[in-house]
Amino acid sequence: MLFRQLDPLTAFRFHVEVDGLLFAGFTEVSGLSVEIETETYQEGGVNNAVHQLPKSVKYQNIVLKQGILFSDQMWTWIQEVMEGKIKKRNGRILLLGPNRIPAWYWLFLDAYPVKWTASDLKATGNEIFMETLELSHSGLEKSSSAMAIASALLP
Numbered sequence: 390m391l392f393r394q395l396d397p398l399t400a401f402r403f404h405v406e407v408d409g410l411l412f413a414g415f416t417e418v419s420g421l422s423v424e425i426e427t428e429t430y431q432e433g434g435v436n437n438a439v440h441q442l443p444k445s446v447k448y449q450n451i452v453l454k455q456g457i458l459f460s461d462q463m464w465t466w467i468q469e470v471m472e473g474k475i476k477k478r479n480g481r482i483l484l485l486g487p488n489r490i491p492a493w494y495w496l497f498l499d500a501y502p503v504k505w506t507a508s509d510l511k512a513t514g515n516e517i518f519m520e521t522l523e524l525s526h527s528g529l530e531k532s533s534s535a536m537a538i539a540s541a542l543l544p
Contacts, residue, residue, distance in 0.1 A: 415454060417476065422449040423446060446528075450526070495531050496530040499526065501525060
């Protein structure tokens with residue numbers, strides 16, 4: 390029998406993988422969002438209700454933030470896109486449990502960078518210099534790592 394955690398998971402233990410490799414140590418990930426657009430349909434003869442029918446799915450861009458490192462992985466990827474060499478990559482955002490084993494993950498598909506920004510430089514401050522990479526993608530899939538492991542073990 391699998392142990393099921395009853396306490397909510399914390400949002401500060403996560404990793405980001407791109408093409409199966411740990412991409413960088415990010416301080417923040419945002420944009421895990423799916424919106425289903427609907428259109429209204431008024432059925433003839435039914436005056437007390439309007440039907441909401443699903444129309445299309447929209448995904449928000451994934452935004453990755455990190456303190457700038459000596460590695461230029463993020464800059465190299467956006468530089469390639471600026472040069473017209475668009476290499477779409479798949480990745481995962483893994484939410485880790487208290488034992489640091491992935492509990493859930495979101496798979497993002499066919500991603501490529503569409504925006505890079507950096508912190509302002511200020512001689513009067515002492516903040517960490519941050520860089521932000523925004524990724525466009527074709528979809529999200531959510532899965533439980535525990536379920537994936539369990540199904541792999543079952544005959």
